[in-house]
Amino acid sequence: MCLLRENRGPGQQPSFKGALILESWPIYRVMGDGTVAPNVVPNELALKIYQDMVLLRTFDEKALNLQRQGRVGTFPPSLGQEATEIGSAHALSKQDWMAPSYRDHGALYVHGVPFENVILFAMGRAGSLAGDVRALPSSIPIATHLPHAVGLAMAARMQGEDAVAIAYFGDGGTSEGDFHEALNFAGVFKAPVIFLCQNNGWAISTPVSRQTGSATLAQKAEAYGIRGRRVDGNDALAVYQVVRESRERALAGHGPTLIEAVTYRLGPHTTADDPTRYRDTEEVGAWRGDRDPIVRLGAYLDQQGILTADDLEKIRVTALEWVNQAVEAAEAMPPVTPLDMFEHVYATMPPRLIQQLQDFEGSDR
């Protein structure tokens, strides 16, 4: 059973065989039919979220092109997941710790990491995804960064900071042992942490039905004594609200939340992946158009009278300019040096690394 194939249209509750279970895990939604909550996001912020979503889409399309031209390496686009990436990150404070996975450059951007750093990362230059912002470098192994978020949250609480930690991961990540261990620790220690699972339907070629026998991912929270929430991951305003509320709850000492954001990966897993090998275009097509997170927020803003077709075009043009500037900035960076590779292994380079660097620099390479 693939949850997402049966989830037709933003306005409908998906129909499952385990409908009884699902009714206790409703999808939180603000925009469109089937709305379960009123919107609380002010217009100005909604517009900012929209601009950032367009920027992320533009960036991903640009990065895909750059990869085809051989200017960047393997790249994981977040096409279709912009609402969850951008909506969630806008609900955080800069004091909060972010523990991202490899597809979360959108959230990192909102948290303060510039897009040129993302391009550098895609050019094989590690180190670009952390910096002055409170974020770990993107975790490449699956779900092993979830315990880090628990520890970061506990550290913030111990030091009396007004901060939470948030971990980003996917549906495949819920199968890993560290998912269990992290949620278990979070439950035991009531850590102020948010686990944001983007259920995009696919872990490369493996559907979510091969990750779990559960009807939902959110319900797994119950086993750990923590709160679970399901949200329409293509509804940026709903994602914002659920993350915001989870954050406030964590800061008030009420513990962690597991959020399952139901979304869809419109593109390939990475530029090295060909999704036509394992899923039909019909399925992908059903998530385009009216269900596209950018189209949905655009329609909402239009209804509110905040956005006109002219504005929309302007936002796209501006986004493209920003992205082009970021590419130029990244490509203008000086090339890497052998020293970069040696000098950050330890705080102080041990004698054997000094020797190895000297040997390398004295050689013909």
Next chain:
Amino acid sequence: MPEQNMVQALNTALHEMFADDPRVLLMGEDVGKNGGVFRVSGGLYDKFGAERVMDTPLAESGIIGTAIGLAVGGMRPIVEIQFMGFLYPGLDQLFSHASRLRTRSLGQVTVPLTLRMPYGGGIRAPEQHADSAEAYLTHTPGLKVLVPSTPYDAKGLLYAAIEDPDPVIFLEPIRCYRLGRMEVPEGRYTVPIGKARVARPGTDLSLIAWGAMVNLAEKVADKFQEAGISIEVLDLRTLAPLDKEAIGNSVAKTGRCVILHEAPRTGGLAGEITALIMETAFWDLKAPVARVTGFDVPYPAYAWEDFYMPNVSRVSRVVTETLKD
């Protein structure tokens, strides 16, 4: 100056560190009220409370992963793994994250984490408790690996580990925990990371060892002393980074070397140390470098432990062979 065994020296060090630095935490299985299965953390829970002396769920990856987050977030966590044989679920956290975050972030994200664990055999422990798996760790760039063999070094190296800005693995030889007492200073002092110790000077052959094997090396040296043969015992104390200079100096002086470890032979550190001797003291060698190690079998249940563990007669045979001509 009080006389202490290794458990007491470590326990005193922990009490002092907790009193000195509010960022220091201890986390692990049964480290709280129970004081750890070897009582290394005895009394800490009562004095400093459950927030800083944390009994955790039984999950090595979760413990180390959470400690990584605590370390990045500004705390100074000390993790106790109950036995080295139970470390393996946590290796992913060490290999994929603790050892790499500094490199991956170009120095922006650092992990000042100390990971303590009893290791090695010789106390008739149940199966899978007595592994000597240091080579997996020393092979991993980004980690430091320390092994004290005396109460004095245990305390001084633990201070050095906690104060180090990078992840440090601190291996406590189970057989040395209560092996003997010696004078251990009160208060803070450090033993430098990366520096070996000449446990006893000698001129005819170098015995290189660490952990519980140091005591064995000293026994062998005593035995040969009676025959007028002077053996130098070099206690490495730090396995990563190795003290290449001390190894080279000792072997250049004696011209003969036998390396001891209780870990299995193949891929064990004796091979690496031999290669360092080739680089530093090859032209001073009077005999091939030899090694006495555990066998390439899983660490056995204790009925076979005495066959497995290097002992005075096995080491003496190899030393005698190396001393020929």
